Amino acid sequence: MTEKPRGLVRNVFIVSSGNFLEMFDFMVYGYYAVAIANAYFPSADKFASLMASLAAFGAGFLMRPLGALILGSYLDRHGRRKGLLLTLALMAIGTFTIAACPGYMRIGFAAPLIVLLGRLVQGLSAGVELGGVSVYLAEIATPGHRGFFVSWQSASQQVAVICAALIGVVASSYLDAQQMSAWGWRVPFFVGCALIPFLIYLRTGLEETQAFLRQPVRHSQVEITRRTTAAWHIVLPGMMLVTMTTVSFYFVTAYTPTFGSAVLHLPMRDSLFVTLCVGILNFVVLPLGGALSDRIGRKPLLFTCTALTILTSYPAMLWLTDMPSFARLLSVELWLALVYAAYNGAMVAFLTEVVPPEIRTSGFSLAYSLATAIFGGFTPFICTWLIHATGNRAVPALWLSAAALLGACATFILKPHEAAHS
16 A cells, blocks of 8 residues: 655654664764864874774774674664664764763773774664664655655765854854864764654654565564575675765765865864755755665666766865865866766665565665665775875775776676666
8 A cells, every 4th residue: 555645744854854863973974084083083193183083083984883783683684664763872972972982181091992882883883873764764765766766865974064064163153173073073973862752752652664564474584684694696796886976975975074184184164064065966966866876766867966076076086175165175076066966866776676575675774774884884994094194185086986886886886786766
């Protein structure tokens, strides 16, 4: 039975709102990597301190494949609703751990260990949160509109980007640099903590998908895990497909404030405002990209976006770094964000279509988590190291182009298990 429009809108909002918290926490950590480095990873060498902070940021992504297998099989066995409640609870624990942890000057070496533990718990949850939300939206989508429906998973993440950047802009307007470094960076984390009870309340009202309830056979979690790990011919190219998305996303959002302030030496407020604009653009373009892929097909849009990234990213970054300014940073980031959003609007729906239904959540999540763990999550770390090693401030664009090449190859290899119009 097809859900009524009001019920569909309600379920899209509820499931996407929980996804908001996951990305909000990740963005806040990325925005304030320098302040977190000073609080938990102090060193006489500022570069070493920042790299330690970014490494802890990336470490959370290493837990994602494990979360994809363990929690993904749980969703495929016990249902989307129960699993999404569990992932939200784990994300809440990780968020509060980082927000409340005393600094290195108060508790010594225990501080970075606690922060790392919080990041690992967040990573475990995030390993299946995005996949669970995407699969849920794909399974409730009306015929011919799966791309549009699934794109709201990514759109909800852009709301998190917007909110995190907006809080940063406001905080930096009222607090000086010393106050922000001392305690101001904690404010967004506590805002996230304050939202947790409301988000859990919303998800308790989530309805199970009819597609899951109609499955004739539900395998054990062990069997689902076995089938997922055996489906390497889907998971590996799926990982390549996602690499373009996850590298682009963390480049234009989480890394922008650090790149703008630490590399281009622009005011932090300018970098955060650019990130705010990127989030707004992504929020608008993502559903449009999903809807366009419903009309013209996933592959034509995917090929177009990867080609544009390969051809334009390095010249654009050279132009920016030749004479850094707020206007140039805004122009380049908005262009890269536009290409990313159009690609991702088609990519997420395409990935749900290439994975068989019985392992849909775990297969999707594993492919996505591997891409994020190996490539995307360490993008701020890798870009910072590449610039330091080469002295070329535009070199991160080559990392972005390599990710786009992997996405193009995967688009060519993968074939949908289900048609886009189904």
